Amino acid sequence: MNNRKNAGEYFGSLVFNEGTMRDYIPETSLKAWRECVKNRSVLPEKIAADIADGMKRWALEQGATHYTHWFQPLTGETAEKHEGFLIPSGQDSFRMEFSSKELIKGEPDASSFPSGGLRSTFEARGYSAWDPTSYAFIKDKVLCIPTVFFSYSGEVLDKKTPLLRSGEALNRQAIRILRLLGDERTQSVITNVGAEQEYFLIRKDLFLKRDDLRLCGRTLFGADAPKKQELDDHYYGQIRPEVTAFMQDLNDELWKLGICAKTEHNEVAPAQYEMAPFFTNANLANDQNQLTMEIMKRVAEKHGLVCLLSEKPFAGINGSGKHVNWSVSTDSGENLFSPGRTPAENTRFLLFLAAFLKGVDEYYELLRSAAAYAGNDNRLGGQEAPPAIISVFIGSELENVVDSIIEGKTYDGGENASLAIGKDVLLQIGRDNTDRNRTSPLAFTGNKFEFRMVGSSQSIASPVAYLNTILAQELKEAADELEAAADPKEALNGLIRRMLTEHRRIVFNGNGYDGSWVEEAARRGLKNLKNTAQTVPEYASEKNIRLLTENGIYSHKEIESRNEIRVENYCSIITIEARTLVHMVRKGMLGAVSAYLSSLTADFGFERKQKEEIGRLGDHLYSALEALEEDLRKLNECGESGARLALCSDVLTADMKALREVIDQLEKRIDRRFWPYPDYTELLFSI
Secondary structure: OOOOOOHHHOOOOOEOOHHHHOOOOOHHHHHHHHHHHHHOOOOOHHHHHHHHHHHHHHHHHOOOOEEEEEEOEOOOOOEOOEEEOEEEOOOOOEEEOOOHHHHHEEOOEOOOOOOOOOOOOOOOEEEEEEOOOOOOEEEOOEEEEEEEEEEOOOOEOEOHHHHHHHHHHHHHHHHHHHHHOOOOOOOOEEEEEEEEEEEEEEEHHHHOOOHHHHHHOOOOOOOOOOOOOOOOOOOOOOOOHHHHHHHHHHHHHHHHOOOOEEEEEEOOOOOEEEEEEOOEEHHHHHHHHHHHHHHHHHHHHHOOEEEEOOOOOOOOOOOOEEEEEEEEEEOOOOEOOOOOOOHHHOHHHHHHHHHHHHHHHHHHHHHHHHOOOHHHHOOOOOOOOOOOOOOEEOHHHHHHHHHHHHHOOOOOOOOOOEEOOOOOOOOOEEOOOOOOOOOOOEEEOOOOEEEOOOEOOOOOHHHHHHHHHHHHHHHHHHHHHHHHOOOHHHHHHHHHHHHHHHOHHHEOOOOOOOHHHHHHHHHHOOOOOOOHHHHHHHHOOHHHHHHHHHOOOOOHHHHHHHHHHHHHHHHHHHHHHHHHHHHHHHHHHHHHHHHHHHHOOOOOHHHHHHHHHHHHHHHHHHHHHHHHHHHHHHHHOOOOHHHHHHHHHHHHHHHHHHHHHHHHHHHHHOOOOOOOOOOHHHHHOOO
16 A cells, blocks of 8 residues: 555545445435435335445446355354356356345355254255445455345344344334433434454464464463563553554555554553454444454465464463443434533433443343353453453442432532643643453443453454343333333432442442452352353343343244354364364374483483483373363263263363373473474564
C-alpha cells in the first residue's frame, strides 16, 4: 500500500457497504432494502434482483471471478464454496451471471458439518440464506456473501442465526421498557460489540519443527525459559520492526475490508500481542472478528511467522483471551448502560443494570458454558485470565449506589472525582466511575460490560447471543410486572430495589485469584465449574432450555444437539493432543534420550550422575507413555459419550500432565544437540 496517500483512500474498498451501494443500486431499491432491514421484513424479489445485479457489477469491477455464501458452521470457523460468475453462452462465448436466486439462497452440503445428531450422514442437503444486515465483501477475488446456515428440515446449523435472533429478542423487550419509561422516540435497540483479540507470533521455521503446534495449536510440553514475563518489560513495550511490519500489513488488509483496527500493542507475555477494533453492531462485529482471525494467520505467513490463536500455547506465561466488550444502545446512539454523572438518579440506567445483574445471577452457568472449550480450560484462573467462577465487577461507586438502594438510604457520593497528578498539571483528568478488574469474568467498565472469560480462538457469536438473551428475559419479566402495576413509577423503584437485593451475591469487586474467593463464592451458592466437562450438564438444564426456547433462540432439539457437539469437540481435541504427545515421544524423545545416554562415557563423576539421573527419567518417561497409550485404548473401546467425556477430562488430561512433567525434566538435562524440538527460549525470544 506504499503508493497510497492515506488509509482513507482504501478503507472499506473491498466491502459492498451502503456508500458503495448508492453507485450500483437504484435509490428506490436501496430505500426498500433499508426499510426491510429496519423492520426485519422479507425483501421483495425485484429489490433482491436489483441488489444482485449491482453487487455483481461492483464485484467484477474489483476483479472478482467467483462468489460464495460465507457462513459460520458449528465448527467455530467459517466455510465457503466458490461458484464462478462465468457460464457458457453458446458454443464459443460466455457471460457473467449472478441472479437474485443465487444471492438469496445457496445449497452447501450439510452432512460433514457438526450437527449433534440433527442430521444423518447420508442426509446431505443444507441451505444457506443471505443475511442482508451484514455487508458482502471481496476476499481473494471471491465475492463473499454473509449467510445463515440451516438444514433441509429447518434446524439451525450455524452460529450467526442465534445471534441475530437474540438481538431481535432484546430489541422487543427493551422497547417495551423504554415505552414504560416515557420514551416514544426510540424505534430500535441494538447491541454493540468490540472484541479485543490476543495472539502470539512465532517464527514459522520453528513452528514447523513442533508437531504439537502444527496439529494442536499449542505446546504439549516445554520447560520454562530462563526468562519469562517477570520483568514486565514486554507489556506495552517497543514493538520490534518485524512485528511492526506484520501489524502494518494486517491493518492494510483489515482496513480494505472495513474492519477498523484501532489499537495494537505488545501484551504481557513474550511474543504475545493484542489488536482491538472499534465498536460496531454485534452481527457485524462477529463477522469481522471471524475475518480478523483468518487474516491474522495469512498475513503472518507472508512474514515468515505463524499467528497462534490458542488460549494457552505456552505453559507458565499469560494465555490469550478475547475480551468481548458489550453495550446496548438506542437507534439514536444513547447508551443504555451509561450511568451519567449521577448514576443514583438515573432510573433507566439502574433498571438496566439491575436487570442484567439479575440475569447473570440466574443464568451464570449458561455464560460459563459460552466460554467452555478445551483450550480455554488451560487458561482460566491463571496468568491474568479470570477464574471459572462467574461474578460481576461494578466498581466501588456503583457498589455503593447498589447498597444504598438495597438499604433504602440516600446515596450522597455522587460526582466523579478528578485526579491530581503533580502541581504543574494543566488539565484535570477525570476519574472513571469504575476501575478495571482483570480477575473478573464480567466487568463493568464505565458504560459497557467486558466479558473477559471468552477464549482467543472462540467465536464471539454464542457469548454475545447469551448476553443478549439473558438481558431480554429480565427486561421481559420487568415489563410484564410494570405493565400490570397500578402505579408503574412506584412499582419501578420497588422492582429495582428487589432485583438488586435478591441478586447482590453476583457482585464481587475483589481479587478473583485469591483463594478466599473460592470459599466465599461457595458460601454465596455460586458454582465453580472448573472445566468444560463440568459445564456440559449445566448447559442443557431445564432453566436454560426454557430461556433459550421461549426467547426463540433455539428449539429444544437444537440445544441438545449443541451439547452433543460440545462433548464430541472436547473429546476430539483431547484425543488429538494425547495421540500427538505419544507420537512425539515415540518418534523423537525416546531416541534422543538413548542417544544422549550413549554419548556419556562415564569417565567423569558428573557424567555418571547424569547418566543415572537421565536413565531414571527415561524409565519414568516410558512408564508414563505406556499409561497414556493404555488409556487411549480404553477410550477407543468406550462408546457412551458421558463415559468418553469423563475419560478425556479426568484420565487423559492427567496422563498427559504426568508425561509432560517427565519430558520437561528431561529437556532441562539433555544437551540441545540431541533434543529434537525447539524449546521455549527459541520459540518465545526469536523475534
